[in-house]
Amino acid sequence: MAALGGVTLGFAAGSFTAVMGPSGSGKSTLLQCAAGLTRPTGGTVTLDGIELSAMPEKALTRLRRDRIGFVFQSFNLLPSLTAEQNVMLPLKLAGRRTDRARIAAVLADVGLADRARHRPGELSGGQQQRVAIARALVTRPAVLFADEPTGALDTAASREMLALLRGLADDGQTIVMVTHDPVAAAHADLVVFLADGRVAGELRDPSAEAVAARMTGMAAC
Template identity: 70%
Template sequence: MEPLLDLRGVRRRHGRGAGAVTALDSLTLGFRAGTFTAVMGPSGSGKSTLLQCAAGLDKPDAGTVTLDGAELTTLSETELTLLRRDRIGFVFQSFNLLPSLTAEQNVALPLRLAGRRPARGQVRDMLAAVGLAERGGHRPAQLSGGQQQRVAIARALVTRPTVLFADEPTGALDSTTGRGVLDLMRDMVDRHGQTIVMVTHDPVAAARADRVVFLVDGRVADDRGAMTPQTVADLMTGLESGLSTGPAASAVVLPC
């Protein structure tokens, strides 16, 4: 099966001259529909740049990024804006909710910014899907951190995106609350076929994914199926101490 999201030979450098840094080094990586992938690696390994290039927020210096048949690297800024609006969802460590709006209004915001009137019950149904059916009239300050992140997830999913990108989505939450958010994301994949790509430093979060990709120096150092938190932690310890977990590769075959 062809990957839904496909990066081929992607190279991205930041800066110029002697101070330039290669964030992604001819990276080839694919993500299948309906899967949950965690991306890990030491600081500076290219995780955030991978997410930005895959989501069309940053253009690579070389290579191609294709999302569901659309090659992002050939699109204009206007076309990229429309694609991100309609087919890509984002969840960040900071919830980025507008404090003056209720939960319902925050969730409806992407639709209204796109000039679309939410269908009757659409926003309430999405809040119900993330367990906040009774919190629609509450503003962010009246919600816990976990509830605010659930609102952010509902907002990201209300447009029914092809891919949901999550950048440290549990980083600002305590372990119990973070576990609830991970349960929700896992459920979105298992029950609704959502495709999720999540950058995380947390082995417990990564262990909830179907697949864990480890980056080092902008290249794939390891690519495995579901693992226990301890196995993830051991692999990260090896990477951070300079030990090889396997041959680094610029081309990776998707696991079956």
């Protein structure tokens, strides 16, 4: 059985989409294919008019590095580096000039202008996730993919993180977020539901209650 089959989705620039579904529904596979981490065995994946599935591996690596941002449940920060240095890392790996003004700007955007010299161990979980988002944004990606970004956070930090993502989308950042949480999904413009590797429905301008009801209905099927 294919992990995904017959899935056709488009994510408009500046939109915020949440992807939900039961375990094994294909959420992670969808994210990995859309982000160019996994090549689909059929179909195409296109970003800004560029077909990712046909790109040579080196070119795909460069595109992921320059045009795609990733935020995961685990913050994946280097503990020996400061927040500023962690955010700087994608630019260094790409061999690009260190733009300290840009680094300062993205740290300010996520509310950490006064934490630039702090190491991860000196930051709360919510602050560490904000550093991870700043790191993902520093290259000005076309799309930000978030895989359960609030999964390791407490309720208060989750609320702040979701408000931050909503604000980024309102400012024009395209975001695709996989989540199991109806409250998180309610911050998106659109919720896409997957079941057995296929699109099982969509919900525009969602409320947490409507998302929860749809998920309960899917579980009962």
